[in-house]
Amino acid sequence: xxxxxxxxxxxxxxxxxxxxxxxxxxxxxxxxxxxxxxxxxxxxxxxxxxxxxxxxxxxxxxxxxxxxxxxxxxxxxxxxxxxxxxxxxxxxxxxxxxxxxxxxxxxxxxxxxxxxxxxxxxxxxxxxxxxxxxxxxxxxxxxxxxxxxxxxxxxxxxxxxxxxxxxxxxxxxxxxxxxxxxxxxxxxxxxxxxxxxxxxxxxxxxxxxxxxxxxxxxxxxxxxxxxxxxxxxxxxxxxxxxxxxxxx
Amino acid sequence: xxxxxxxxxxxxxxxxxxxxxxxxxxxxxxxxxxxxxxxxxxxxxxxxxxxxxxxxxxxxxxxxxxxxxxxxxxxxxxxxxxxxxxxxxxxxxxxxxxxxxxxxxxxxxxxxxxxxxxxxxxxxxxxxxxxxxxxxxxxxxxxxxxxxxxxxxxxxxxxxxxxxxxxxxxxxxxxxxxxxxxxxxxxxxxxxxxxxxxxxxxxxxxxxxxxxxxxxxxxxxxxxxxxxxxxxxxxxxxxxxxxxxxxxxxxxxxxxxxxxxxxxxxxxxxxxxxxxxxxxx
Numbered sequence: 001x002x003x004x005x006x007x008x009x010x011x012x013x014x015x016x017x018x019x020x021x022x023x024x025x026x027x028x029x030x031x032x033x034x035x036x037x038x039x040x041x042x043x044x045x046x047x048x049x050x051x052x053x054x055x056x057x058x059x060x061x062x063x064x065x066x067x068x069x070x071x072x073x074x075x076x077x078x079x080x081x082x083x084x085x086x087x088x089x090x091x092x093x094x095x096x097x098x099x100x101x102x103x104x105x106x107x108x109x110x111x112x113x114x115x116x117x118x119x120x121x122x123x124x125x126x127x128x129x130x131x132x133x134x135x136x137x138x139x140x141x142x143x144x145x146x147x148x149x150x151x152x153x154x155x156x157x158x159x160x161x162x163x164x165x166x167x168x169x170x171x172x173x174x175x176x177x178x179x180x181x182x183x184x185x186x187x188x189x190x191x192x193x194x195x196x197x198x199x200x201x202x203x204x205x206x207x208x209x210x211x212x213x214x215x216x217x218x219x220x221x222x223x224x225x226x227x228x229x230x231x232x233x234x235x236x237x238x239x240x241x242x243x244x245x246x247x248x
Numbered sequence: 249x250x251x252x253x254x255x256x257x258x259x260x261x262x263x264x265x266x267x268x269x270x271x272x273x274x275x276x277x278x279x280x281x282x283x284x285x286x287x288x289x290x291x292x293x294x295x296x297x298x299x300x301x302x303x304x305x306x307x308x309x310x311x312x313x314x315x316x317x318x319x320x321x322x323x324x325x326x327x328x329x330x331x332x333x334x335x336x337x338x339x340x341x342x343x344x345x346x347x348x349x350x351x352x353x354x355x356x357x358x359x360x361x362x363x364x365x366x367x368x369x370x371x372x373x374x375x376x377x378x379x380x381x382x383x384x385x386x387x388x389x390x391x392x393x394x395x396x397x398x399x400x401x402x403x404x405x406x407x408x409x410x411x412x413x414x415x416x417x418x419x420x421x422x423x424x425x426x427x428x429x430x431x432x433x434x435x436x437x438x439x440x441x442x443x444x445x446x447x448x449x450x451x452x453x454x455x456x457x458x459x460x461x462x463x464x465x466x467x468x469x470x471x472x473x474x475x476x477x478x479x480x481x482x483x484x485x486x487x488x489x490x491x492x493x494x495x496x497x498x499x500x501x502x503x504x505x506x507x508x509x510x511x512x513x514x515x516x517x518x519x520x521x522x523x524x525x526x527x528x529x
Binding site for chain 2: 050056058081084088089091093112113159243
């Protein structure tokens with residue numbers, strides 16, 4: 001990837017989004033530099049998931065601009081397939097393909113979408129499954145794995161496309177408490193390897209430890225943002241304070 | 249009178265016992281009941297006739313049985329062919345209903361709704377009287393006998409129902425599957441063929457089999473338009489025997505019986521598959 005590292009890799013400016021008459025995003029702006037880990041936190045219904053779903057074009061926006069490596073997402077002429085090769089996504093409900101094994105889940109897109117050679121894709125997929133600690137689950141079907149294991153396969157599946165940035169949409173929210181950590185550790189490893197990550201999360205401890213920058217959303221707006229230390233210890237906005245007092 | 253408070257013949261007084269879900273094998277026992285039923289019907293008819301010069305109703309039925317079974321094989325043939333044609337066309341129509349192209353989507357929808365909400369018999373008449381008796385394909389003349397026309401007529405409602413089965417199965421998948429595939433940059437066509445439809449096959453199998461059983465039973469409609477299937481042959485056999493009223497019950501009971509023996513296992517299998525898939529999904 002040749003991206004001018006002085007410019008933000010993802011640049012969101014003044015984004016408005018509504019579902020019918022319901023305004024979900026009311027002028028949101030944020031920038032993400034290469035290699036940064038961004039956590040978006042906030043109460044339910046504050047538009048955080050909608051925001052990251054706009055970045056890979058799963059949701060369209062009414063106005064504003066989203067640039068991914070300089071490419072405008074809010075453009076009817078946009079080649080979504082090209083955008084999605086650069087932007088990976090991991091979901092709350094894992095969304096693995098239940099009729100395919102872990103290995104097939106991971107190697108299918110490189111073969112079918114990127115037209116990689118099957119043997120090379122398979123080797124890469126096994127390597128990725130090893131990276132997320134699931135080399136022994138290569139031939140398991142999603143239904144045979146725990147939630148944490150499925151989510152790690154989903155992360156490997158996203159990595160297999162070799163994206164420049166990965167979106168994580170509340171990826172631990174559906175997990176049993178004891179499996180949350182294995183997924184968070186996997187993401188932490190990615191972040192340490194320099195992967196650009198945008199996370200919507202409720203894991204405050206994780207956000208504090210891993211994030212470079214934290215955004216707090218409420219009512220479709222970014223109310224406050226800053227580095228973790230400043231954000232958790234020195235929140236200014238009363239809404240942030242209230243939210244943090246409830247959570248921490 | 250001595251009587252134990254817990255021993256009673258009244259069903260309402262008996263403690264509740266959940267009915268065990270019967271396995272496929274045990275239900276076969278039920279089949280024995282049916283021939284017995286037919287036997288009773290047959291013998292009672294003999295008793296009614298009270299005549300001894302003519303053959304008994306059962307013997308008469310035995311004589312006609314090979315012909316009637318041949319007729320039934322014809323019903324099966326019609327049902328299999330109509331199912332094959334209907335499934336092929338219905339698959340295309342069902343996928344058409346999911347098209348992003350508005351024209352394709354709405355015309356597929358319209359065709360589906362039209363044939364799904366039409367009486368099968370009317371469609372059968374429609375096919376019988378509107379299709380030519382032969383078609384000319386690149387100079388080769390292919391005759392279209394009545395049974396072929398009937399097959400086409402029955403394939404039309406099957407097509408519409410298969411179309412809806414496919415649409416329903418695709419819409420019943422969680423939207424997360426589409427989103428995951430889109431996020432991995434699969435094209436819509438790839439998403440449909442590699443990810444969505446393979447998962448739908450399992451969901452579609454039980455309603456599809458159900459449809460087949462219904463179609464098989466509907467093949468007797470072809471008798472109305474003169475195709476020599478089992479109902480037509482039964483009528484002809486009865487006429488050949490001089491319209492003896494004592495033969496009506498055993499003959500039609502026999503026809504009912506062969507349909508039951510053919511369709512009931514399909515229905516049982518459908519229920520079993522439904523149960524199995526509902527556990528998996």
